[in-house]
Amino acid sequence: MTETAFQRQKDLPKSHLLSAGTPMCAGCGGLEAIHIAYDVLGENTIFVNAAGCMTLLSVYPFTPFRGSWLYTAMGAAPAGAQGVRDALDILMDKGRIEVADDLDVVVLTGDGSGYGMGISATSGTIDRCLDYLYIVYDNEGYGNTGQQYSAATPHAARTATSRCAYGHKGFKKDLFSILAANGAAYVATAIGSEPLDLAQKIEKAKSISGPRFIITLAPCPTGWDFDPKETMTIGKLAVRTGVWPLKEFTDGKVSHNKTFSKLLPVETYLEQQGRFRHLFEPQKKEAVLRDIQNSINRYWHEVATI
Amino acid sequence: MKRTLLTGNGAAAWGARLAAVDYIPAFPITPQTEILETLAYWVDNGDLDTRLVTLESEHSMITAAGSSAATGVRTFTATSSQGLLHGMEMIYTVAGWRVPFVMVNVSRGLAAPLTLESDHNDIMAARDSGCLQLHCATCQEVLDSILMAYRLAEHPEIRLPVIVNLDGFYLSYTREPVAIPDDDASRTFVGEFDSGSIHFKAGAPLSHASAVLGGSTYSYFRYSQHLAAQRGLSVYEEIAEEFARTFGRRHDAVEGYRHEDAEYLFLMIGSFATKGKEAVNSLRDAGWKIGLIRPHMLRPFPVERIYSLARGKKAIAVIDQNISMGKGGVLHTELASALYGKPGAPPILASFIGGLGGRDLPYEELFEIAKTLRDSAAAGATPPPRLLYTETELLEMRKLQAIAGVRIPFEEVHHD
Amino acid sequence: MYRIRFHGRGGQGMKTASRILGRAFFLAGYEVQDAPRYGAERRGAPIFAYVRAAKSPINERGIIQHPDLVVVADDSLIGLPAAGVLSGLTDRTIFLFYSDTDEKSWQHRLNLKNTLFTIPVDTQAVDPLQRRYAGVSCVGGAARLTGVLDQATLKKAIEEEMADRSPHTVSTNIDHANATFSLLAQHDTIIEEGAAISAVGYEPPKWLELAPDPAAICAPAIYGGGTSSKVQTGLWRTMRPVIQYDKCRQCWWICSTFCPDSAISVTENRYTRIDYDHCKGCMVCVMQCPSHAILAIAEKDADKVTLQEVPS
Structure with missing residues (x-):
């Protein structure tokens, strides 16, 4: 990333396009990522949204968007983007609108739709080489319904549907690799607590055509059970512990944007969140913690080997 | 053209x-x-x-x-x-x-x-x-x-x-x-x-749905x-x-066929309605005063138009090519609510369900439906809903069930 | 029938409080309805819950129009029209506030002649969202005011509703409920059951013949941008971030970027300003400010603090 307008964090836009007054929770990590993304995308953007927390961004007659927005349904947002993109192309081809009237089509969904219900529609857009950007805000559970586990919930996390002593028995789906294997033009992970990286990735995605994806981990005070003021702290720890690798897939290659000679132990990330408290209280579950740490180590070992 | x-x-x-x-x-x-x-x-x-x-x-x-x-x-x-x-x-x-x-x-x-x-x-x-x-x-x-x-x-x-x-x-x-x-x-x-x-375009902010x-x-x-x-x-x-x-072609919201002087009406939608018209012709030839009405438009439901065509008739047979499980024909219900309590609404509104999954609707059944209408009007009572199915069909079904390994634990008597 | 409405903020345990009271009535032989009511609002946003109790089966449903008792677990909500604390009050509506401000002051401030009780705040926590026993303290008081619920019933109700909590949490909650139950001893049985709604002399609804509007008007479409700024999410805030400009190092790209709600704008001379109409009080800025220039103060003390002007 050499030709970026964002060399340092102070290059980020000074004014914000997304209006305040939305019903997202105080300290919402997803909302923070979206306001950064929107500032880079600009107002000539249409967000096509699926059911999730962010559906409530626009509740009649209130909208935070200066551009456009279309709510569809939980499994349908990428297909909604297909109709809008195709229609805009047709209108320009037939001279019914000016090229200057064109919009960037951006799908916005949570992990429930992105990792689950909408994945068939998502895959379809890659098959058809649809020119759009898809932003997933991944808060690792069905947050808007009270944080039940989803395909994005990490191993051992307590959710409303995994309240047992162990927590969630499943493992987080590797959506990044699925999208890359499907042939996406661009796939990246990002997080709002690393705004410069996020802005650079939005900027890069905007410059590429074809199906593009940015999966942003969205620390969620409500669903992960931590004080809202800790949202960015926890986000930074997700990166520093190696839980959330910041990476990109372009031209058939995966590259990591942030690597560390030494990762912080994963416990520093886990112990700050109520959803993992059962791994520390009443007594420490050493074996589970070791498994989690090992899986992170294994991932980064493979990265280093490649 | x-x-x-x-x-x-x-x-x-x-x-x-x-x-x-x-x-x-x-x-x-x-x-x-x-x-x-x-x-x-x-x-x-x-x-x-x-x-x-x-x-x-x-x-x-x-x-x-x-x-x-x-x-x-x-x-x-x-x-x-x-x-x-x-x-x-x-x-x-x-x-x-x-x-x-x-x-x-x-x-x-x-x-x-x-x-x-x-x-x-x-x-x-x-x-x-x-x-x-x-x-x-x-x-x-x-x-x-x-x-x-x-x-x-x-x-x-x-x-x-x-x-x-x-x-x-x-x-x-x-x-x-x-x-x-x-x-x-x-x-x-x-x-x-x-x-x-x-419409979505630059410079025209719109948050939709x-x-x-x-x-x-x-x-x-x-x-x-x-x-x-x-x-x-x-x-x-x-x-x-x-x-x-x-x-030069007219497609009314509700088509009426030989309905004006009719005492009895079939109500049908879709392609079987043309067969219904043919049955009306045969019945007319046999001396019946019968006609057919066919809603071309189902939503919105043309209540007043249907009422004006149905008003003063002795009986209507609604032939539904659908079935609402546990209730019966959907159109029958729709028609009943459209006509109920209106002056001159036909006293008999009979329900017939047929043509499911492509099952044929033979003329003989349409003739028999007409007969049922006439008998009901004479008796002054709406007949129970009829699921169109014949003994022959059940007999054929039993043969299939036998092949499928189904044991029928009772004796059935079939008339020849 | 008793009609009791609880007001609080998301995260203050109003649902649990209403359920404890509902359970107590049920254990005392009453028919009961209890329900929380919330929309898209989140932690810190005003919410309400309600309890109905009667000796005969309850047919009434939905929100309580005219409450016999209004319980408010967070007194910062009382002055907010959006919270609807005073909604549907009648002459006989009784109020119970969890507040250190005394009864007379509230009656004066709200211009109310209604009977009003307060329960003193029993915690040092400055942030109302951290007052973990507000709800259960209110329940203890409410139970006493009805006069038909005793302490043994209340204890059992708390134990049953908090069965998944630790024994220590349960016993602390019982202690808090008992304290307020005792506190209001002299007002035992002050609440009377409300009567059924009369079908005589009511005000008829003004139904109209709704005419079809053109689709452009009646599509669920918002024409124009940024209308959410009309929503004052600042009302959710219980703690307020305050920038001390004498310590501010003008690194606007930190607090303004990290604020999830676009509530920190950058001034011409590169200071930042917090938009209190919309700041939800998450305190992310307080945590992220490298020079510790942003203070967190309780919202109720906000008018006691002089805000520093943005330097020119």
Whole structure:
């Protein structure tokens, strides 16, 4: 990333396009990522949204968007983007609108739709080489319904549907690799607590055509059970512990944007969140913690080997 | 105008072509696929300046249809049966967006058990969606209805999707002579698409299909959709009038056939209604005073028009090609609510269910239905609902069950 | 029938409080309805819950129009019209506030003649969202005011509703409920059951014949951008971030970027300003500010602090 307008964090836009007054929770990590993304995308953007927390961004007659927005349904947002993109192309081809009237089509969904219900529609857009950007805000559970586990919930996390002593028995789906294997033009992970990286990735995605994806981990005070003021702290720890690798897939290659000679132990990330408290209280579950740490180590070992 | 042989599917494709649609999100399903194939062929040949995209499901297809219409292009799509149900969430959703497009549904019975043949349970499931519905009896009517459907859907007071329904096999794969209107005349009739206030483009911020909080706000939007749908009847009548003036063919919201001096009426929709007309002719020859009424438009439901045709009759037989499990025929219920308590409403409203999964509706059954009407009127009591099924059919069924390893634990007596 | 409405903020345990009271009535032989009511609002946003109790089966449903008792677990809500604390009050509506401000002051401030009780705040926590026993303290008081619920019933109700909590949490909650139950001893049985709604002399609804609007008007479409700024999410805030400009190093790209709600704008001379109409009080800025220039103060003390002007 050499030709970026964002060399340092102070290059980020000074004014914000997304209006305040939305019903997202105080300290919402997803909302923070979206306001950064929107500032880079600009107002000539249409967000096509699926059911999730962010559906409530626009509740009649209130909208935070200066551009456009279309709510569809939980499994349908990428297909909604297909109709809008195709229609805009047709209108320009037939001279019914000016090229200057064109919009960037951006799908916005949570992990429930992105990792689950909408994945068939998502895959379809890659098959058809649809020119759009898809932003997933991944808060690792069905947050808007009270944080039940989803395909994005990490191993051992307590959710409303995994309240047992162990927590969630499943493992987080590797959506990044699925999208890359499907042939996406661009796939990246990002997080709002690393705004410069996020802005650079939005900027890069905007410059590429074809199906593009940015999966942003969205620390969620409500669903992960931590004080809202800790949202960015926890986000930074997700990166520093190696839980959330910041990476990109372009031209058939995966590259990591942030690597560390030494990762912080994963416990520093886990112990700050109520959803993992059962791994520390009443007594420490050493074996589970070791498994989690090992899986992170294994991932980064493979990265280093490649 | 040229007259040629077309299947119902072919007529549907011609309807979309003559309406100069911009965009076709598609997905194959029997018995609709021929529509998609025909349109794809024309697009590939350059006969049609249209973008056709095959989605990966009907759920996506209907979403794309709604979102393209919301962006401001004229959109056509088609489905059937399981596909309609797979997309049903979006059928309701896009109707709520208040955006116009036309969708053809080729009626086919629903699983389980799976069948490829026709009945109306699929389209009845979309009855309350907010999409308007036109039901076709002939291949000609399929083509003509699509042209009229665009006018109806795009009317600024309506702006709702319109579903044009035709029966699988009985129309979809059946060739009939169809008059294909001229390109220019069709385009003049349908006109340019104006999406009005709903369109997405730079410099015109629009947040569409937002959530609402609170029952009063929700009610306003839902009532408005209902009132727009109801307004659809008078708008349709104006369009049908203009269509008749332009093309010489009249497609009333409700067709009446030999009904004026009739004492008894059949009420049917779809392609079997033409067979119903033929049964009326035979019965008339045998001295009966009987006629038929056929709602071409099912949503909005033309209550007053049906009442005016039914008023003063002795008895009506509603022949439903659908079944609401645990209740019976859907149209029978609709008609009862349309006529109840009105002066001169027929005292006998008999329910017959037939034609499920493509089962034939033989003339003899229609004659017998007429006889049942007459007997009921004489007795002054509505007969119990009749599921049309014969001893022969059950006997054949038993043979299949025997092969399937089903043991029938009782003796059945069959009359020869 | 008793009609009791609880007001609080998301995260303050109003649902649990209403359920404890509902359970107590049920254990005392009453028919009961209890329900929380919330929309899209989140932690810190005003919410309410309600309890109905009667000796005969309850047919009434939905929100309580005219409450016999209004319980408010967070007194910062009382002055907010959006919270609807005073909604539907009648002459006989009794109020119970969890507040250190005394009864007379509230009656004066609200211009109310209604009977009003307060329960003193029993915690040092400055942030109302951290007052973990507000709800249960209110329940203890409410139970006493009805006069038909005793302490043994209340204890059992708390134990049953908090069965998944630790024994220590349960016993602390019981202690808090008992304290307020005792505190209001002299007002035992002050609440009377409300009567059924009369079908005589009511005000008829003004139904209209709804005319169809053109689709452009009646589509669920918002024409124009940024209307959410009309929503004052600042009302959710219980703690307020305050920038001390004498310590501010003008690294606007930190607090303004990290604020999830676009509530920190950058001034011409590169200071930042917090938009209190919309700041939800998450305190992310307080945590992220590298020079510790942003203070967190309790919202109720906000008017006691002089805000520093943005330097020119």
